Amino acid sequence: MTVQLILFFILAIVAVLTAVGMLVSKNAVYAALYLILNFAAVAVFYLLLNAPFLAVAQVTVYAGAIMVLFLFVIMLLGAEKLGQSQVQAWQRPLAIGLGLILAAEMVYILVSGAGGLVVASQGTTINPDFGSPANVGMELFTKYLLPFEVTSVLLLVAIVGAIVMTRVEKK
Amino acid sequence: MEPALIWEYLIKSAFILLFLTGGFAYLTLFERKVLARLQTRVGPNRAGPMGLLQPVADGIKLIFKEELIPDKANKLLFILAPVITVIPALIIPAVIPWGRVMTIFGRQVPLYLADINVGMLYITAVSSIAVYGIVLAGWSSNNKYALMGGLRSSAQMISYELALGLSFVGPILLAGSMGLVDIVEAQGAAGFLGWIKWNLFQPLGFIIFLIASIAEINRSPFDMPEAEQELTAGYHVEYSGMKFALFFMAEYIKMIVVSMIGATVFLGGYLGPFVDKWPWLGPVYLMVKTVVLLFLLVWVRATLPRFRYDRLMAFGWKVLLPLALLNVFIAAVLTVIFGG
Structure with a gap:
């Protein structure tokens, strides 16, 4: 340990x-x-x-x-x-504010255990084989089939988009 | 971990590293001899009997050469680039099995360093890191020829990595595992149906693997990144002395590694007649198969002229990649029909 x-x-x-x-x-x-x-x-x-x-x-x-x-x-x-980037005057305070909100949210979730996040307590045993390729594949194609397929369609759309963008228009 | 096990790992690692570096030295001699015979020349025969001391002479020459770093080069990356190129080539063989378990001095020693359940993926992961050395060498030299070579090599290696990775899918599907020991054993422990599965359809996968890996290690006829006539020497044009020797070493060690992978994944690895009775035959069989593949690589270099760059990319994307996908499809259908 x-x-x-x-x-x-x-x-x-x-x-x-x-x-x-x-x-x-x-x-x-x-x-x-x-x-x-x-x-x-x-x-x-x-x-x-x-x-x-x-x-x-x-x-x-x-x-x-x-x-x-x-x-x-x-x-x-x-x-x-990298050249001098044009930073707008209002960008920096906004970024700091949003970052602080995100950090506060993270601390809140970690402390309160909200959002289904379970902190493994002492004595909980996890199957040491859970990360093997066979187990990951089984989980992906049974429990998480829909998100997995949606992701693949998303990637396909991106590929088609990239090909369309690079095509030279013939007049 | 018991101390004896740590010693076992250390000895095996040292053996693999020494084997690869020694193999590199004598592969250069082997290549020059074979090329000479193919071109009806004699080849190096002055240093030692039959030129056997030639690699030593070459090494001494390279050590005493002057090391130059261009004034406008990026010093840190210029020095790091050869190192980044060599290390992936040296650590890939950690997952390649040399044989079964052998008893040495009353101790059961498996003849492989690591049998991990993601062995094939480890190979692709480490080889995808190897691109950086060449790209950074090209960029940090601050030389237009070097930069062109670096750009070409990154485009070429990314393109052929796809076909290379897909050619591994066939054996993985047929063996039902990503561990290299499992893949080797699956090739041996097959009945008649298994024989059909491995020998009737995997030759396509093997040819795809061979072509893609030649491109991946930048060997002729795919040695565009260092095309002498167009780019003088490509990405390592500014390198001299030992830094150049490291690039040279990386190329030859990659040749050995690719041949070992091909022998393991497609040609049965350490399996052969009587390997059950005498386990020490395993490494011998693996060596014989590796040397045959190395001879093939040299033969290809002696035979084929260099590709044109656009042809190279078109071949990779329009011919090799669809063929590799077809091979995956065939392997998947076979696995469904005959069972994994």
């Missing part, structure tokens, strides 16, 4: 630092690299939580595929240097 706790805190520090690094770095390539490290840290969190399938899926999809496309676009456009 203690080893897990130490690992958790090291990972948490890495995750927070990389997230902050992504926000403050002036170079878009560095920001993308920080985000990749952040995704990797989250993947190791999944491994600590006994969910190897989610961990490798996280690395393949987010750290592997999506961020490569990000980097590709940044390099293709030569958009490494």
